[in-house]
Amino acid sequence: MYNKSQIFKATAFALALFTAPAAFAQITTGGNVSAVTTAVPILTVGPDSRAAALGDAGVALSPDANASYWNPAKLGFVQNDLSVAFSYSPWLSNIVDDMSLNYLSGYKRLNETSALSVSLMYFDLGEIQFIDANQNPLQNYNPKEYAVAVSYGQALSEYFSVGVTGRFIHSNLAGDVNVSGSNTESQPGNTAAVDVGVYYNRDLNQNLNLGLAANIANIGGKIAYSENEDKSFLPTNLKVGTALTYNLDAYNTLTLAVDANKLLVPSPGANTDQSVVSGIFSSFADAEGGASEELKEVNISTGLEYWYNELFAARVGYFYENPDKGGRQYFSTGIGIRYQKFGLDGAYLIPGDESNPLADTWRFTLVLNLE
Secondary structure, X not given: OOOHHHHHHHHHHHHHHHHOHHHHHHHXXXXXXXXXXXXXXXXXXXXXXXXXXXXXOOOOOOOOOOHHHHOHHHHHHOOOOEEEEEEEEEOOOOOOOOOXXXXXXXXXXXXXXXXXXXXXXXXXXXXXXXXXXXXXXXXEEOOEEEEEEXXXXXXXXXXXXXXXXXXXXXXXXXXXXXXOOOOOOOOOEEEEEEEEEEEEEEEOOOOEEEEEEEEEEEEEOOEOOOOOOOOEOOOOEEEEEEEEEEEOOOOEEEEEEEEEEEEOOOOOOOOOOOOHHHHHHHOOOOOOOOHHHHHHOEEEEEEEEEEEOOOEEEEEEEEEOOHHHOOOEEEEEEEEEEEOOEEEEEEEEEEOOOOOOOOOEEEEEEXXXXX
């Protein structure tokens, strides 16, 4: 068991392990990596159980209460008048017992072609004991990060919709603790960002539906944790994907979802002093290894979802990240239940390496749908 003096190292290790691909690959493989790193990487972690069980594929899935996280454009095609969901995940429970990711989201349909959504993501890193350069304890602190977002989606035609999200981000990792031993105290990081998405959904025939989507998330100001620190990019990322749904018969439905995701920030070794907009455009061609390395920066998520009579769902998925860019690779599985207005989803992450700290990661989502 960890005592509180050890939790600082354990929690810092755990946070870097999941949210910083470079740290993950170096620890798990011992190899050299050139992973893209950003501030507030928790923003890229899918918070809900449905998409989590599908390997984090969600940009083109049918819209639900968590649609605004994956793609606000899906709000133009929501079916219920009001839907609310709460998701909870104990975080890295194999290492510490007081970290969690929480997500509250919901939408209200304004008319038949548009909806408004509000969401809150809250990441609790648990209690940490900070120490100075001489290993002397400073004080205990509870780091936390949260993001509050408002989204709007509008269908422009029978098949096509657009959406936008505005987000306020607060990241407080050390409060006013002087962790480094310098004269510079840390401070919370605050910034704002926007998402822009498009969504296309059409029945190809009586039994087959096609969804296509793209979303650019977290286009926003850089963030810093002290006055003298260089500001870091947010995890601006492009996600494109498809979802193909086939009605096997009147009771059974199968959906295949595939997403590709790329961070739109400078690659390792590239100029980090450029603006956010410049960083987005240059991110497609700034990797030192050229086009082959740029392709390595693309993560793939894929999942299969089965529904019986819109009452019970079974899901499996797989997430792949190139070993040179972080090496996060894991299977996922989950189930879903709907009864009248209520729903419950669960997801379980299965890493390829049993010693991986991501092992035994659970997510749970409660859903309330009102007509």
